[in-house]
Amino acid sequence: QKEVEQNSGPLSVPEGAIASLNCTYSDRGSQSFFWYRQYSGKSPELIMFIYSNGDKEDGRFTAQLNKASQYVSLLIRDSQPSDSATYLCAVNFGGATNKLIFGTGTLLAVQP
Amino acid sequence: GAGVSQSPSNKVTEKGKDVELRCDPISGHTALYWYRQSLGQGLEFLIYFQGNSAPDKSGLPSDRFSAERTGGSVSTLTIQRTQQEDSAVYLCASSTTVVGAGRGPQHFGDGTRLSIL
Numbered sequence: 001q002k003e004v005e006q007n008s009g010p011l012s013v014p015e016g017a018i019a020s021l022n023c024t025y026s027d028r029g030s031q032s033f034f035w036y037r038q039y040s041g042k043s044p045e046l047i048m049f050i051y052s053n054g055d056k057e058d059g060r061f062t063a064q065l066n067k068a069s070q071y072v073s074l075l076i077r078d079s080q081p082s083d084s085a086t087y088l089c090a091v092n093f094g095g096a097t098n099k100l101i102f103g104t105g106t107l108l109a110v111q112p
Numbered sequence: 113g114a115g116v117s118q119s120p121s122n123k124v125t126e127k128g129k130d131v132e133l134r135c136d137p138i139s140g141h142t143a144l145y146w147y148r149q150s151l152g153q154g155l156e157f158l159i160y161f162q163g164n165s166a167p168d169k170s171g172l173p174s175d176r177f178s179a180e181r182t183g184g185s186v187s188t189l190t191i192q193r194t195q196q197e198d199s200a201v202y203l204c205a206s207s208t209t210v211v212g213a214g215r216g217p218q219h220f221g222d223g224t225r226l227s228i229l
Contacts, residue, residue: 098168
């Protein structure tokens with residue numbers, strides 16, 4: 001059973017701080033990794049994706065991947081109240097299918 | 113349109129009725145996916161289309177669920193004889209695909225909120 005694990009939170013950070021969201025996955029053969037943001041009552045919105053070990057930065061967001069440790073993280077710098085949402089980690093485990101396996105999400109609350 | 117379009121946005125129906133949910137992917141996206149998100153649950157994969165074929169339908173929960181895609185574009189998810197446990201938000205996503213590594217990220221539509229009375 002391929003699994004993706006996230007801490008459900010809530011993760012509470014003050015405005016302007018760095019929010020660190022973590023995700024572990026079960027299959028070493030996993031190929032690609034995605035972070036989605038989901039506001040309450042809305043659909044998931046793609047934030048970042050990463051395929052290779054190391055860091056990938058896009059504006060205030062940095063995705064970090066460590067395949068040896070089967071660990072992927074998302075850092076949000078200068079957190080804003082508008083960043084308050086559920087962050088979903090998703091993994092493409094490869095093979096013939098392109099399906100994503102999602103974690104249950106981490107609720108982030110940025111306090112003004 | 114620019115994004116994935118789903119209709120209807122909301123559907124309320126009585127137990128036992130059949131429902132059809134529609135998805136229009138991003139233009140040029142060859143891959144299309146259906147997921148389901150139940151209250152308090154994570155996103156659950158249902159089926160994956162590459163063109164008009166469905167190489168992976170392993171997530172369909174029962175034979176009451178079926179899906180098709182025509183013309184490599186619009187897809188319809190059909191639920192027959194609906195049950196209360198079918199109540200959920202049904203999400204469609206699309207992506208480009210490259211065989212091997214580097215498959216395109218999936219972009220989601222706004223979903224159809226299905227409520228079975």
